[in-house]
Amino acid sequence: MSQSHGIQTLLEAEKEAAKIVEQARQYRVQKLKDARSQAAKEIEDYKKSKEEEFKAFEAQHAGTTSNAQTLVDKETEVNLKNITESFNKNKEQVVNKLIDRVVLVKPELHRNLSKVEA
């Protein structure tokens, strides 16, 4: 009688022990799940902050682009004006040069030929 009673106690003790170990294993499983979910959250946060960083960079860049446009346009205007001024200043002289050369004529015998003596 007392023997089976003792064995029963031991068996119960084993059961308890198994429960304790099982709890620990469940803890481990849960911890791994936690690792994944926490990592995911951290990653998400990181991504968000990177996205904001990039957006700030883009906004700043858009500013410089429109700046560049106005700068270039201004410079172009100045250059165009200079071109027209320069042209108007020199036009007459060049027209005269052209006209002079149109009538300038210097007839020469081709250099490979020589005069035929009668």
Next chain:
Amino acid sequence: MASRPLNDEEVLNEMNKMVAFIKQEAMEKAREIRVKADEEFAIEKAKLVKQEQQAIDAQYEKKRKGAEVAQKIAQSTLTNKSRLKLLHRREEHLQDLFSTSRASILALAKDGGRYVQFLEGVIVQGFLQVMEPSVTVHSRKRDVELVQQAANGAASTYNELSGRNISFEVEGSLSDDGAGGVKLISGSRRIMLDNTLDERLRLLEDRMLPEIRKDLFGANPNRKFYT
């Protein structure tokens, strides 16, 4: 081991000891498992996070580079457009210049003395170029007499320069809209030489472009080689 059977008290004692032992072992095993679990948790989490962070960083680096390149392209396009505008303006001015010149040459034929001299010159030049025994000299209708006169002088000058003789006929076949000058066609009608004022001006427009550019707009600061 005990040498005699144990009494009830001792049995209970041993039982409790055994129960305690079993529990103790279980607790220790559980503790080990938990500690390891914590370690693995930390490692796994750090690994996952680092992996993804690297991927994200690479992604954004690429985006950033793309944006930089796009900006450079935009800048380059602006500069190019600007240059084209400038060139366009210059071309407009050039056309204006040429049309003014074309209008001006019409006045040349009016200066009688110089015009005859000019005619003689271009006819000699034509003769020397064509080198044929006979040619037809085409002129504007209203220049026929002048050209006849000039061509006679030209024929003798031609003889002086080349020792050859040339016979010619004058035809007033060119339209009076032209500015003046002559066209020579060889006797066999195979060679044509255009020495009209219009054609000469056109040739000049083309050949003198570098010089015209320099005179109108200044030398090119980027040019490195001149013949």
